[in-house]
Amino acid sequence: MISVKNRLKAVYNDYTKFIKAIDKLSGFVDLDIEVFSPMPLHEVFELLPQKPSGVRWFTFSGAILGIIIGFAFPIYTVLDWPLITGGKPLVTVQAFIIIAFELMILFGAGFTLLGLLFHAKLPRQSLANYDPKFSENSFGMIIKADDDELEKLRPIFSEADDVVVDTVEVDV
């Protein structure tokens, strides 16, 4: 279902004012907020509650997949072309553990990268919310809210250098 929501973009040139606004916003729960900054800000990570990243599930499933392939692939190859080495049985789980371990790391790391790209929606064609200023000298945030919420939030941005409100279609 698609509904129309207000989109508020606030731009700050001053770091302390920006953090002050974030601090006030952290009182609200369930806020659809996106923060932009030209540098990593540890205060923001501490102030805004974050959901645990979904990337870790990519890492986990990649690692499990790596273990499965790490065992399946050597077992398939030794059975398909049997060569007895050093008098050992063909399917030597002891030795294949090493291959499974290495592939666990390889696939885990690879899937982590994929998960990162997926969750950051990269590479993307349109940068709808982005403003080039956020990579230069400004801090900014974008909040999607309905009318009632917006009225409550409005006073917080009194110190912002620029506030733009428009509407956007949101998937609910």
Add this chain to the structure above:
Amino acid sequence: MKENNALVKNIRIITGALIVAGIVFVVLGARSNEPSRMWQIYLVNFLLWTGVAQAGAIFSAVLEITNARWGSRMRSVAESLVSFLPVSIVLLLIMIIGSPHIFPWISKVEIPAAKQIYLNLPFLYGRNLLGMGLLTFLSIVFINKRRSADTGLIERPRKFAVVLLILYAVIYTFVAFDFIMSLSPHWYSTIMGMHFFTACFYTGLSVILMSAVFGRWHLFPADFMRDKDFHDLGKLLFGFAIFWMSLVWSQFLVIWYGNMPEETEFLHLRFYEHPWQTMTWSFIILGFFVPLIILLNKKGKTNQIVSSIVATLILLGSFVHLYVLVVPSITPHHLYIGIQEFAVSLGFIGLFILSHDVGLKYWPIPD
């Protein structure tokens, strides 16, 4: 300081009772018909607790040279473990009495003349007493220096920490060769030293965690330890579970593939023969699979009840691990489990907790 509970108030009495029980059973065991039964459990406990105590200083030295700040509160706990080291030198001296019942190369197994230059009692105890004495001395000096550096009086002892770490690796390699490998005089393994000191450090981390959890509940100022500290230590413990297992596996795989008679004997006894097979698998499960699965989860690392239970299991796993390394070489066909083994082990635990308690008085937790 928090409201002290009964356990903390009576710690001296409890540990004293454990030590007395331990001493009684050490004396009884040494004078019994099977003295090697007592001395082998004595050796296992000696290696375990000395390694744990040394790991306290090594943990602090590692944080010093990596310039890490995450463990600044954990290291205060770790350093107080070092107070067991002087005690362990006395325990090493006591072990001289039991040597004929421990080392098979004294009378039971014939060794070539070339090996006798290295494997003889005066040289063995001489080098180990010198090495352990040096490490004990340097660890104590390092901790004192580190603590004065925190107040800004002197420079940070970073070079000192590097020396301590290198000596740790070298001296503990000798300890592993002399007290574990020489028990099967015809078997040799170059990775044994690294295997042993990594296991010591890993066990040390688990004891630091247990001590920190207990201290947080009963001893330390209320806001001294934070959840984040336990999360970090849990990560380190998780990493070392994998690293330690990879060393065990490197050892196993090479010998298993090569299948040389002189090497395989040691491994066959432990991996394929009753009753050692069960014990080998139990230390792999306790020391590797349990921490791997439970500490993988963030809640497993931050919840102190869960992580201290995991740490206890790791300590138990490490005990079984050392037991499997030492005991099958001395008595290959008998697994002795009785009141004597428990009493001697409890005596060591009591001695360790008592010296840890003294260590906390000598190197107090900063307020």
